[in-house]
Amino acid sequence: MTDISERTTAVRVAGAGAADLVAGVGSEDVPAVAVGSTGARALEPLVVATREGSSAFVANAGADAVADASRRPMGRSPTARTRESTTTRRPGRSRYRPSPSSTASEPFSRAAGGRIPAIPTTTRAPSASATRTPTPCSTPPRTLRGRGWGDWCTDDPYADLWAGVRDRDGPTSVVVNAHGNPGDALLLESDPYAVLDGASAAARAVGADYLYLYASEADETALERARDAAESRDYGLPVEVVSGPDVYRAAEPTMAIESIEGNHRLEARLRPPGPEDEGVYGNPTIVHTARTYAHLASALHGDAPETRVVSVTGDVEATTTVELAESDTVASATDAAGVDDFTAACVGGKFGGITTDLDVGLAPETLAEADLGTEGTIEVLGSDRCPVAFVGQRTNVAAETNCGRCVPCREGTTQLTEKLRDVYDGTYDEGGMAELMGVMESTSICAFGRDVPRTVRTAMREFDDAFEAHADGTCPSGTCAIGGTQ
Numbered sequence: 044m045t046d047i048s049e050r051t052t053a054v055r056v057a058g059a060g061a062a063d064l065v066a067g068v069g070s071e072d073v074p075a076v077a078v079g080s081t082g083a084r085a086l087e088p089l090v091v092a093t094r095e096g097s098s099a100f101v102a103n104a105g106a107d108a109v110a111d112a113s114r115r116p117m118g119r120s121p122t123a124r125t126r127e128s129t130t131t132r133r134p135g136r137s138r139y140r141p142s143p144s145s146t147a148s149e150p151f152s153r154a155a156g157g158r159i160p161a162i163p164t165t166t167r168a169p170s171a172s173a174t175r176t177p178t179p180c181s182t183p184p185r186t187l188r189g190r191g192w193g194d195w196c197t198d199d200p201y202a203d204l205w206a207g208v209r210d211r212d213g214p215t216s217v218v219v220n221a222h223g224n225p226g227d228a229l230l231l232e233s234d235p236y237a238v239l240d241g242a243s244a245a246a247r248a249v250g251a252d253y254l255y256l257y258a259s260e261a262d263e264t265a266l267e268r269a270r271d272a273a274e275s276r277d278y279g280l281p282v283e284v285v286s287g288p289d290v291y292r293a294a295e296p297t298m299a300i301e302s303i304e305g306n307h308r309l310e311a312r313l314r315p316p317g318p319e320d321e322g323v324y325g326n327p328t329i330v331h332t333a334r335t336y337a338h339l340a341s342a343l344h345g346d347a348p349e350t351r352v353v354s355v356t357g358d359v360e361a362t363t364t365v366e367l368a369e370s371d372t373v374a375s376a377t378d379a380a381g382v383d384d385f386t387a388a389c390v391g392g393k394f395g396g397i398t399t400d401l402d403v404g405l406a407p408e409t410l411a412e413a414d415l416g417t418e419g420t421i422e423v424l425g426s427d428r429c430p431v432a433f434v435g436q437r438t439n440v441a442a443e444t445n446c447g448r449c450v451p452c453r454e455g456t457t458q459l460t461e462k463l464r465d466v467y468d469g470t471y472d473e474g475g476m477a478e479l480m481g482v483m484e485s486t487s488i489c490a491f492g493r494d495v496p497r498t499v500r501t502a503m504r505e506f507d508d509a510f511e512a513h514a515d516g517t518c519p520s521g522t523c524a525i526g527g528t529q
């Protein structure tokens with residue numbers, strides 16, 4: 044690699060001494076960030092210089108290599124650090140001027156119990172949130188909490204965290220994380236102005252310099268609507284729309300930041316420090332889901348219903364997203380999706396809790412008390428599904444798609460999958476599985492590894508007889524092949 048400076052829009056320096064090396068990078072240069080060890084200590088300090096989706100590496104780097112990598116190409120502004128393949132800025136149109144061709148989407152339905160209609164692609168009248176005055180915001184109400192596992196403050200109040208970010212020096216970023224949850228994607232698709240209203244209010248509250256909208260590359264319509272909304276108004280700061288890979292873990296807040304920085308290999312960051320200290324390009328950052336920002340916007344306009352956006356997936360005719368009162372139940376959501384026959388539901392994300400009792404309230408405390416997840420998704424297992432097979436498939440997915448950063452999750456998901464396979468061979472090691480899951484839950488770095496045991500634990504509790512039966516060579520649902528008998 045001979046000419047790093049022509050290739051660079053983001054620079055990370057990994058390993059011992061990284062902090063000293065980035066300290067000398069000038070304010071006019073590409074942001075350089077010190078990160079933890081890559082594990083390849085013989086190559087460290089290791090410089091990773093990224094531009095337009097490709098990276099170059101310099102092993103055993105010195106200060107000169109960091110300075111070369113961080114030199115910004117002439118004429119390139121900080122907000123031009125986009126990956127052509129993954130950002131959704133439209134060439135030739137300013138994102139900060141109203142665009143006569145941009146149209147607003149219908150507002151997100153708040154009819155409790157009603158399905159949110161499919162949003163047609165034809166031109167519509169601007170929604171209320173598209174036309175109302177941007178919301179002032181100095182301090183968010185202390186009762187407001189984060190929503191969804193892509194939120195850095197899931198189920199926790201965020202006012203104090205914002206106050207800390209506001210008091211820190213240096214550039215600050217606000218990230219809207221709409222990755223990986225049908226409700227967040229639909230919200231961005233159906234009413235991006237409500238999301239941007241809340242996010243820009245958050246930006247003013249923390250004194251942010253950059254605002255990022257982040258969603259899965261699979262949610263093309265959401266990205267397009269987000270781009271149109273970002274281009275149609277002046278939000279007072281640069282707004283960039285970024286897509287990430289279509290994998291579940293990419294919604295984890297620190298992996299969302301990695302993706303925004305243009306990194307290919309998404310790994311969760313060690314914490315502390317959290318994003319509020321070292322987020323996008325090492326600067327203070329707040330990360331919340333689209334639901335959190337939309338709810339904030341409603342609260343600031345004096346209209347904050349205690350509702351939850353819930354998506355019903357799995358064995359249903361079509362994924363259905365509804366907004367329900369927190370006093371409603373899981374059954375209210377599955378009823379709205381037309382579910383009348385089921386084995387169980389996995390409540391709260393890919394690694395939610397398994398339950399046969401749908402009469403559980405949607406308030407986060409109620410769900411947590413029932414050992415269910417609060418992410419806002421309900422996956423239905425139809426009447427012909429085997430819960431033992433389901434959790435085995437789910438742990439296998441976890442083993443194959445975790446980021447590999449920490450041992451408890453990387454090895455734990457593999458061992459848990461093997462133990463579930465052992466059930467089919469006649470060994471149901473309840474004690475060993477409980478011990479393994481305890482370690483995973485208490486020592487995994489991020490929520491991905493901490494949540495996987497919940498799916499297994501709750502299934503074992505709800506379907507203990509089915510696990511015992513499988514170990515004895517029988518699948519009660521008649522769907523699993525055990526010992527070649529079915």
Ligand code: SF4
Nearest residue numbers: 446448449452489492
């Ligand atoms: S818990 Fe899993 S996904 Fe999270 S950092 Fe550890 S290995 Fe990666």
